[in-house]
Amino acid sequence: MSGCSRAGDSCRESEGGLYVCMNTFLGFGREHVERHYRKTGQSVYMHLKRHVKEKATGAAGGAIPRRRNGKVFLDLELNRDFNGEDYEYEDEAKLVIFPDHFEIPLPNIEELPALVTIACDAVLNAPSAYKKQEPESWEEEIQVSKHARSLRQLDNGVRIPPSGWKCQKCEMRENLWLNLTDGAVLCGKWFFDGSGGNGHALEHYRETNHPLAVKLDTITPDGADVYSFEEEEAVLDPHISDHLSHFGIDMLQMQKRTENGHHTDNNSRPRVSEWEVIQESGMKLKAVFGSGYTGIKNLGNSCYLGTVMQVLFSIPDFQRMYVGNLQRIYDYSPLDPSQDFATQMAKLGHGLLSGQYAKPPMKSELIEQVMKEDYKVLNWHQQKGVSPRMFKSLVSRGHPEFSSNRQQDAHEFLLHMINLVERNSTSSENPSDVFRFLVEERTQCCQSRRVRYTQRVDYCIQLPAPIEAATNREELLAYEAKRKDAEENMRAPPEPVRARIPFTACLQAFTEPENVPDFWSSALQAKSAGVKTSRFASFPEYLILQIKKFTFGVDWVPKKLDLAIDVPDFLDLSRMRATGLQAGEEELPDLMPPIVLPEDTRDNSMSSIDSPEIDETAVMQLAEMGFPLEACRKAVYYTGNMGPEMAFNWIIAHMEEPDFAEPLTLPSMIDPGPSTSDSPMGATPLGSSPPEESIAILTSMGFPRNHSIQALKATNNNLERALDWIFTHPEEEESDALSDMADTEPNDNAFSNANSHSDSTLSPDRDMTGPRVKDGPGRYELFAFISHMGASTMSGHYVCHIKKEGRWVIYNDHKVCLSERPPKDLGYIYFYHRLSSS
Numbered sequence: 001m002s003g004c005s006r007a008g009d010s011c012r013e014s015e016g017g018l019y020v021c022m023n024t025f026l027g028f029g030r031e032h033v034e035r036h037y038r039k040t041g042q043s044v045y046m047h048l049k050r051h052v053k054e055k056a057t058g059a060a061g062g063a064i065p066r067r068r069n070g071k072v073f074l075d076l077e078l079n080r081d082f083n084g085e086d087y088e089y090e091d092e093a094k095l096v097i098f099p100d101h102f103e104i105p106l107p108n109i110e111e112l113p114a115l116v117t118i119a120c121d122a123v124l125n126a127p128s129a130y131k132k133q134e135p136e137s138w139e140e141e142i143q144v145s146k147h148a149r150s151l152r153q154l155d156n157g158v159r160i161p162p163s164g165w166k167c168q169k170c171e172m173r174e175n176l177w178l179n180l181t182d183g184a185v186l187c188g189k190w191f192f193d194g195s196g197g198n199g200h201a202l203e204h205y206r207e208t209n210h211p212l213a214v215k216l217d218t219i220t221p222d223g224a225d226v227y228s229f230e231e232e233e234a235v236l237d238p239h240i241s242d243h244l245s246h247f248g249i250d251m252l253q254m255q256k257r258t259e260n261g262h263h264t265d266n267n268s269r270p271r272v273s274e275w276e277v278i279q280e281s282g283m284k285l286k287a288v289f290g291s292g293y294t295g296i297k298n299l300g301n302s303c304y305l306g307t308v309m310q311v312l313f314s315i316p317d318f319q320r321m322y323v324g325n326l327q328r329i330y331d332y333s334p335l336d337p338s339q340d341f342a343t344q345m346a347k348l349g350h351g352l353l354s355g356q357y358a359k360p361p362m363k364s365e366l367i368e369q370v371m372k373e374d375y376k377v378l379n380w381h382q383q384k385g386v387s388p389r390m391f392k393s394l395v396s397r398g399h400p401e402f403s404s405n406r407q408q409d410a411h412e413f414l415l416h417m418i419n420l421v422e423r424n425s426t427s428s429e430n431p432s433d434v435f436r437f438l439v440e441e442r443t444q445c446c447q448s449r450r451v452r453y454t455q456r457v458d459y460c461i462q463l464p465a466p467i468e469a470a471t472n473r474e475e476l477l478a479y480e481a482k483r484k485d486a487e488e489n490m491r492a493p494p495e496p497v498r499a500r501i502p503f504t505a506c507l508q509a510f511t512e513p514e515n516v517p518d519f520w521s522s523a524l525q526a527k528s529a530g531v532k533t534s535r536f537a538s539f540p541e542y543l544i545l546q547i548k549k550f551t552f553g554v555d556w557v558p559k560k561l562d563l564a565i566d567v568p569d570f571l572d573l574s575r576m577r578a579t580g581l582q583a584g585e586e587e588l589p590d591l592m593p594p595i596v597l598p599e600d601t602r603d604n605s606m607s608s609i610d611s612p613e614i615d616e617t618a619v620m621q622l623a624e625m626g627f628p629l630e631a632c633r634k635a636v637y638y639t640g641n642m643g644p645e646m647a648f649n650w651i652i653a654h655m656e657e658p659d660f661a662e663p664l665t666l667p668s669m670i671d672p673g674p675s676t677s678d679s680p681m682g683a684t685p686l687g688s689s690p691p692e693e694s695i696a697i698l699t700s701m702g703f704p705r706n707h708s709i710q711a712l713k714a715t716n717n718n719l720e721r722a723l724d725w726i727f728t729h730p731e732e733e734e735s736d737a738l739s740d741m742a743d744t745e746p747n748d749n750a751f752s753n754a755n756s757h758s759d760s761t762l763s764p765d766r767d768m769t770g771p772r773v774k775d776g777p778g779r780y781e782l783f784a785f786i787s788h789m790g791a792s793t794m795s796g797h798y799v800c801h802i803k804k805e806g807r808w809v810i811y812n813d814h815k816v817c818l819s820e821r822p823p824k825d826l827g828y829i830y831f832y833h834r835l836s837s838s
Helices: 030-040 114-124 129-133 200-208 240-245 272-279 303-312 316-324 326-331 341-353 363-372 374-381 389-395 410-423 473-488 503-511 616-623 629-638 644-654 692-700 705-714 719-728 731-736
Strands: 018-021 044-055 087-097 102-105 176-179 185-187 212-215 226-228 233-235 437-445 451-458 461-463 499-501 530-536 542-547 550-552 558-560 563-565 570-572 779-789 797-804 807-812 815-818 827-834
Touching (some): 018 030, 087 114, 212 240, 272 797, 303 410, 303 797, 316 326, 316 341, 326 341, 410 827, 499 503, 616 629, 629 644, 692 705
Parallel strands (some): 461 542
Antiparallel strands (some): 212 226, 226 233, 542 827, 807 815
């Protein structure tokens, strides 16, 4: 949906053309140009109108003007992006002077000053903002490193797993860099964007002179972030694929492309059945029109955006916020509405809900089309859909993935949209409140049996899909045996078998306790085995469930599990309500773990403290299985002498760690420091104090201490967002402050952790310092789901099904039809709304 910066087609530029302000170069439709003139006093506009001149067949066409947006929100290229490719177009341009509406036809070299003529030519020849967006996503020109071609890599047998990384010199699990010479994984330096680090990667370079390193979480099939310590800047490595494969990371196999550039699946066998079932391609689907039944045009691998926005604008809170307040948003929008989030949300929402762009064809036109080309009747029935170019340009600006034309994960984009809604709802109603809920995490020390209860904010549940619970397990085992046999004997693989998993098994796997890696017990003042369970401290009004279908293989190739889950229409989660501290439970002491400095050379071995009690019988049983003796001792110790079975599970979970076979050691018994949270997953519990060093940085910039603390609490101690929070929340408005939301990435937690930090949105029905949640009963009904077709989030296609007026509707890009057989068992993201208590 292009053209008018405020309303697109809603202001009927299709009848009156487009007015471009010669001061701001913003485009307005006929209904909005007068308002812009009265608001700004800017009186000179270029009026652009497009007419259908002639049909390619020779028949005369009607005067149906077309237009496109540009940045200058205008693009008059005649050969692209028009649905009617059989038409020729004629453009009309005039200079209009307000308030008298005096018109000067263009071009007019004789009567107009040279500067005005040059400005008009610049407008007519300007490329669109959307076309300029991708090249501008990386403005800095990065040079090829001088070490890339001659880099020598050590044959030391190092292989990097696809997950579970941590710094080899400290416990950092973020901002990790892989040295391309020896495969060392070390933390980077501390950055102002909040990504912490102790500078061990730089120290390693100073010790070894190994110059190049790649940031682990940036590796994609298209490249990775490479840094040269010697050149002291980000660099390009043309041989990055070969350098990474030296350590077992096969970049080229992570994604394949066909010859025409489109994404393809990693499987040689096309997943035809899945595509047909999800799109209901074998059915004669009936197209629907009207309000709420408008499709979204695919801009090229943008179906992830279209499906998410269709679901969001089917929720009344989003409709009220952006479409219900349409006039107020337009009246108070800034001079450049193309950069205003509320304006673009209102514009897209109006396009989807007004019904102006989902009208059935006139009967006379339909008869004419049938007489000419009978086989195109189905296409004629289909609507064109709105084109969200300006919206995509805004919401993806600055994001390295969403600003590209590659396919993306719909779940990531959903959380990204919730993030943007949070950021832009600081002084008004926040429609994302309907998704927010509190998670209660209960962590228990296996040795002392003491517990800790913490709460955090979240927006989505990630449900595991246990393959071992499949009802067709025997069929799956037989298929796997046939597949391996075919692979060994170079034969064609057998027909794939889809695992069928009960939804109850997914919920059961979700509620089971999980091991906490690197758990530090404040009761023992040492590392121990810990288990964590998660429950709902509140239930959201709208519940989002994501099925964990995507994973990484040991070769770093992203894979999609072929699953079918009998997701129910009605869901009761009341039994998963959190209960809090129970009678007889003893809480862990509120102590911080000790600071262990890398240069601390004191002997921390078991000989320096009292030796703990270890069940030597269990140790010997494990050692007889072939595991190192010291690893067996650690396993028995960390599982609290609970038997060889528990210790065996600990060994399986930790056997890839570098210090797996090293002697059992405990942290130094020094005074606890204030720098590290005792939260088992590293998240900041609600109400905890920010690190003193972060407070000092903000106060050194001149900000008051109390305001700095509030900003850090609202942004999970992220300095960059804390600064943004301070600038958007003046000190005198602290009582009305809302928190920002952290950037989201997929993780392996049971909950998505879309916003794992404290949200300071105030709620009238909760503690005034806590987040605003809309708690209620845990009974829900399914109203929408998004499905993915393909073998990876980086390829394939998304469609969504939404239940409206008691019937299921399929939204497949611009095509909107009544669904005959909604494939609920093949969904990826499910949306439930709460049932009324009556």
